[in-house]
Amino acid sequence: MATIVLTVIGDDRAGLVDALAGPIAAHGGSWDRSHMARLAGKFAGIVVVSIPDDRIDALAADLAVLGTRGLLDVTVAVAAADTLADGGDGDELLQLHLIGADRPGIIREIANALAQRNVSIEELETSSSSAPMSGEPMFEATASLRVPADTDPADLRTTLEAIANELMVDLAVSARPPGPLDPPPDERG
Secondary structure, three states: OOOEEEEEEEEOOOOOOHHHHHHHHHHOEEEEEEEEEEEEEEEEEEEEEEHHHHHHHHHHHHHHHHOOOOOOEEEEEOOHOOOOOOOOOOOEEEEEEEEEEOOHHHHHHHHHHHHHHHOEEEEEEEEEOOOOOOOOOOEEEEEEEEEEEOHHHHHHHHHHHHHHHHHHHHEEEEOOOOOOOOOHHHHHO
């Protein structure tokens, strides 16, 4: 079995997930995990699929037809076997939550601080809304982080809190409970 990652985007309308799920099932694929959403009138997402090795090319061809029919543009990437394991031994899982007045550069500042410390962002969700009373634009982000064993989590928290103070946003970093796809504790090291 191979693991493939599909990225999809198309104009939002009913039936898009069905159009994608049909060829996956027809080729013996298993829809393992996905994140999909309507964003600015588009439907976009990412899907992880397990499929027999000998059916990848046929599935990719059928998915390409979705683009020619004007439904979804689909990109197929085969996951390398060595990238399927989740992180290194001793990595710490953290959850970051940020909320504050929206302004350009918030994600850039946080992502740069994480990249400098070799911290991996495993998941990132962001949204913008209006503050209840003032109507001021608000920005919210939640991220799951994988902190390498050689990175001091306390130093990381201090750095992120300094950035939050500079940006005048509320930021919290806490231990992330293991998710359903994380290895069991006895396999984490």
